[in-house]
Amino acid sequence: MYTQLALASSILLAAFTQQAVAVDKTRDPSLVASLDDAATQLDRLALLTDDAAWKFDFNEQKPNYNFAPGGVINMNAATFPAAKGNGMTLAMLNLGPCSMLPPHYHPRASNYVVAIHGNTTTYMYEENGARLVTETLLPGEATIFPGGAMHMMVNNGCENAQLVSALNAEDAGTQNIGNVFTNGFPFELVNAAFGQDLASSDVASKMTPVGTGSNWGLSECLKTCGVQPNGTTVKV
Ligand SMILES: *[C@@H]1O[C@H](CO)[C@@H](O)[C@H](O)[C@H]1NC(C)=O
Numbered sequence: 001m002y003t004q005l006a007l008a009s010s011i012l013l014a015a016f017t018q019q020a021v022a023v024d025k026t027r028d029p030s031l032v033a034s035l036d037d038a039a040t041q042l043d044r045l046a047l048l049t050d051d052a053a054w055k056f057d058f059n060e061q062k063p064n065y066n067f068a069p070g071g072v073i074n075m076n077a078a079t080f081p082a083a084k085g086n087g088m089t090l091a092m093l094n095l096g097p098c099s100m101l102p103p104h105y106h107p108r109a110s111n112y113v114v115a116i117h118g119n120t121t122t123y124m125y126e127e128n129g130a131r132l133v134t135e136t137l138l139p140g141e142a143t144i145f146p147g148g149a150m151h152m153m154v155n156n157g158c159e160n161a162q163l164v165s166a167l168n169a170e171d172a173g174t175q176n177i178g179n180v181f182t183n184g185f186p187f188e189l190v191n192a193a194f195g196q197d198l199a200s201s202d203v204a205s206k207m208t209p210v211g212t213g214s215n216w217g218l219s220e221c222l223k224t225c226g227v228q229p230n231g232t233t234v235k236v
């Protein structure tokens with residue numbers, strides 16, 4: 001067991017090594033454009049003639065559907081044209097042992113999250129002056145991250161965790177807080193803003209590249225679970 005403080009600071013450290021979350025590519029831009037132009041839902045149905053166009057298989061969404069370290073799989077207008085016009089995103093959150101979603105927020109959506117498997121702790125900080133809200137979610141338990149609220153989560157266990165997330169926008173967007181340190185804000189101004197040297201090209205170069213939306217968590221946890229950060233499970 002770690003102390004709360006050690007846990008918080010290690011999570012912060014882990015957060016700084018992760019920068020980006022996967023960006024959804026629009027799979028069929030011309031179909032989505034036609035769906036957008038359609039006057040009625042019957043017109044849209046006529047564009048989605050094959051029943052297969054109405055089924056989305058999370059299990060088949062490689063590389064994001066994995067547990068080493070994990071990933072976020074979005075069923076939305078970009079990945080599933082039938083979603084166009086419904087104003088929602090359904091997401092599967094896969095977290096391997098000790099894995100986490102780095103601190104981020106969704107600029108255009110509130111986010112409901114329900115745990116299906118595992119033991120996951122969520123952290124939310126809504127805005128300046130707010131208090132930190134922490135929840136540990138077991139299967140069947142849920143929480144809400146209101147629109148724009150900064151949040152992150154970590155799988156506490158050595159087993160895979162899986163959560164389902166519903167967002168009230170078909171293009172919710174995701175902004176990782178690590179972008180402050182990597183995506184062009186002048187380092188010296190960022191450091192002046194924070195009153196200490198947190199940003200540098202060295203820090204930026206060590207950021208985990210754009211991945212599947214999840215990153216490995218605390219090294220102590222991985223050691224306890226006998227998991228190598230590259231996904232190799234070893235005997236302890
Ligand atoms: C879930 O994980 C937390 C943090 O490690 C732990 O305190 C708690 O006992 C776990 N809950 C269950 C039901 O295993």
Ligand SMILES: *[C@@H]1O[C@H](CO)[C@@H](O)[C@H](O)[C@H]1NC(C)=O
Pocket residue numbers: 228230231232
């Ligand atoms: C994973 O890391 C371990 C320890 O560093 C190494 O022995 C193993 O070859 C690596 N596996 C892969 C697939 O890279």
